[in-house]
Amino acid sequence: xxxxxxxxxxxxxxxxxxxxxxxxxxxxxxxxxxxxxxxxxxxxxxxxxxxxxxxxxxxxxxxxxxxxxxxxxxxxxxxxxxxxxxxxxxxxxxxxxxxxxxxxxxxxxxxxxxxxxxxxxxxxxxxxxxxxxxxxxxxxxxx
Numbered sequence: 328x329x330x331x332x333x334x335x336x337x338x339x340x341x342x343x344x345x346x347x348x349x350x351x352x353x354x355x356x357x358x359x360x361x362x363x364x365x366x367x368x369x370x371x372x373x374x375x376x377x378x379x380x381x382x383x384x385x386x387x388x389x390x391x392x393x394x395x396x397x398x399x400x401x402x403x404x405x406x407x408x409x410x411x412x413x414x415x416x417x418x419x420x421x422x423x424x425x426x427x428x429x430x431x432x433x434x435x436x437x438x439x440x441x442x443x444x445x446x447x448x449x450x451x452x453x454x455x456x457x458x459x460x461x462x463x464x465x466x467x468x469x470x
Contacts, residue, residue: 334461338447339424343368346429346447348465350375357381359466363413365431365445372443374433377413385466386415390459393417393425397452425451 332351338344343366350362358380364373379385389406399419407414416428427449432442449455 334458334465336427336429336447336449336458338445339450340448341367344445344447346445348462351465351468353468359468361465363429363431365429365443367445370443370445372431372441374412374431377408378410379466380409386413387459387463387466389415390455390462394452394456394459397423397455399423399451419451420448423451424448425455 333347333349336346345366347364347366348361349364351359352361353359358378360376360378362373362375363377364371366372386406389404393404396419401419403416403418405414405416412431412433414430414432416430418426418428420426425448426446428444428446430442430444432440434440449458
């Protein structure tokens with residue numbers, strides 16, 4: 328589900344596994360801040376302030392590139408925020424599905440930090456393109 332206020336990604340293999348982007352805000356014209364939540368049976372994790380800078384490659388172009396390669400690729404492709412508090416790794420499997428492993432690791436250099444990951448499987452063509460468009464809309468704050 329995608330709206331200007333949030334983007335919800337559900338795993339096709341298990342609807343109890345998912346990722347939610349929400350609570351977008353901005354202090355200035357150079358960045359956007361938002362919360363990311365991961366959920367799976369026995370897991371609920373949230374980072375309240377992931378930061379994307381406007382001059383960096385954000386998540387939307389990464390997802391758009393994956394959608395453009397809907398016929399597949401070898402190996403793993405990855406993306407992360409500058410602070411490495413959110414990372415995404417993508418793999419392609421037969422049948423046209425893409426596994427997106429979403430990892431939250433707030434304060435990655437601080438002692439006593441934590442990390443959590445979930446993997447969502449999505450259709451590599453139109454569904455992934457729609458996800459990329461939804462993320463772009465969310466990050467830009469478009470209604």
